[in-house]
Amino acid sequence: MTPSVATSQTILVVGGGISGMTAALEAAECGKQVVLVEKSATLGGRTATLYRYFPKLCHPTCGLEINLRRIKASRNIRVMTLAEVTKIAGSRGGYTVTLKIAPRYVNANCTACGACAEAVSAEIPNPWDYGLGRMKAAYLPHTMAYPQRYVIDPAIVGTAEGEKAKAACRYGAIDLGMREETLELEAGAIVWATGWKPYDAAKIQPYGYGRFPNVITSVEFERLADPHGPTGGKLLRPSDGKEAKNVAFVQCAGSRDENHLRHCSRICCMASLKQTQYVREAFAEDARSTVYYIDIRAIDRFEDFYAKVRKDATVTFVKSKVARIAEDAATRDPILHGVDTEGYRRYANRHDLVVLAIGMEPSVKAADIPADVVADSSGFIDAGAESAVFGAGCATNALDVNRAVQSATAATLRAIQVVNRAARAEA
């Protein structure tokens, strides 16, 4: 690896999800020097954990692969994984950024052969499956991982398991003596693209998430549908591994609620409509999806997709915010209670599985970003700061992939303007 050449004309991109990757590529392909830092061990972010995109139901791997190829081909991007920004000093056009880099315990010799994972027997919950499945403590995050390099979990470093992994490696790639490093680098502008995380579903007490195994979130359901996920793509419910043919989708789980998230998370209506099609795909005419909603927010071209799902005989819509979820103790079937507001009838509906269309909140609250940014009432980055720290993607708002990419491109343009000015000043 080349030594750091960051200067005031460098653009630092924080976050390696779809927005950060886009921002880095846009800047690099304009000839700018870019450092892309990512907190986890791989690029790809939440997009890499999706089974399919709406509305075309294509696979995210396709778009991710194109972006990864562009990143590999670019001489202007330096990618740093397991790196976290701890401090930002300076001002517009001249920042000094402090990074904390966690040890991977695997160096660049790794060929991703997988011998270390085979040798190790210790397992940890798989964070890319939201803990639904487990993985070896020596792992490649997922099939799309970049860099294609294994990671040794700190839990087995200093144990016999760690030594087993080291002994299995024929390339001398495992270095159990690696330590956390601190690094400083210069940047003229910063694109902050730390993305989103699902709202903590356990906080929505009446829905029983965490108490009832067959109440899961939409991001978890996405993993069930994925052939690379914990069930190999089968829609099996957690309590007994039974096929989940009768699935309830509960909209606004956390969103549009003064007690939880004030904002509309925008993607959840389309995500649930999309997921009803996973159920149909798996069980054909035996599929039963029920969407409980306040109103369906499928705007512009998404309206067509909504109209299509409306016509699907396996999908039923109930206009109601579910009041309470109970569980049948014998079967562990969730039972949904509420009143529909198209007739005001009370219902108590039994399902195999409940999917909470969970709301989005910023991964890093704007107030916790170590730079001058303006926060909105939900903790997303708002426009208007004097600094050259530009929010991009879901760090600025609840956005789908398409809009996150647009937002990243816009933020990059502003960052380029700043470093161009810095370059002219130095010339």
Place this chain on the structure above:
Amino acid sequence: MPGDAGMGDMADLNERALAKYRNDFLREVEERVDEGHWVKMCMQCGVCAGSCPFGPHWEHSPPKIFLMIRAGKREAVLTSDSMWMCTSCYNCVVRCPRKLPITTIMHGLATYAQRLGLAPKVQPTRDFSIIFWENFTRTGRANEMRLMLRLWFKEGFAAGVKKALSMRDLGLAMLRTKRMSPLEILGGHGVKDVKGFQAMIRKAKEIEDRRRGLSG
């Protein structure tokens, strides 16, 4: 209430309200009902109705009442006994995603319907409210003994005796623990300045009526 001195008054109030607001019942509620300005904030999610422990016993649940108000169903709303079913458990208020003060609005609607003489005539919550109000405004203190007797005997002597017998354990326990005194039947205790207290209540009502456009 037949024979009620205020009957003509109430009919008159209702006529004036009808003339003033014509078809705009939402505006009438916004101006005259406690927290009525929140009604239009309801987004019809239904979570309050589903969370209400009395849910199955209401004819119209809160979101339905809010929609009826917006639809101008004035008579159906004000003559309904639904809002009288509210037990003030506040479950709906803590669950409402828009933080509507639903309990207060329900009581506000009930109170307004009562002022206009439109409230249902046989409704236990309303009966109790009227009895309690008359009871405690007489001396400024609740008179448990008289309250109990009026409640028990409101449906006749035989019904009262039957009720008294069925409740005698509770009644005796209250006597024993001095929660209730048989001497209270003679008039009972009160605040030091009963006249001043009653003047205060009258003034408060006058101010309230003026604020709501219900006076003169």
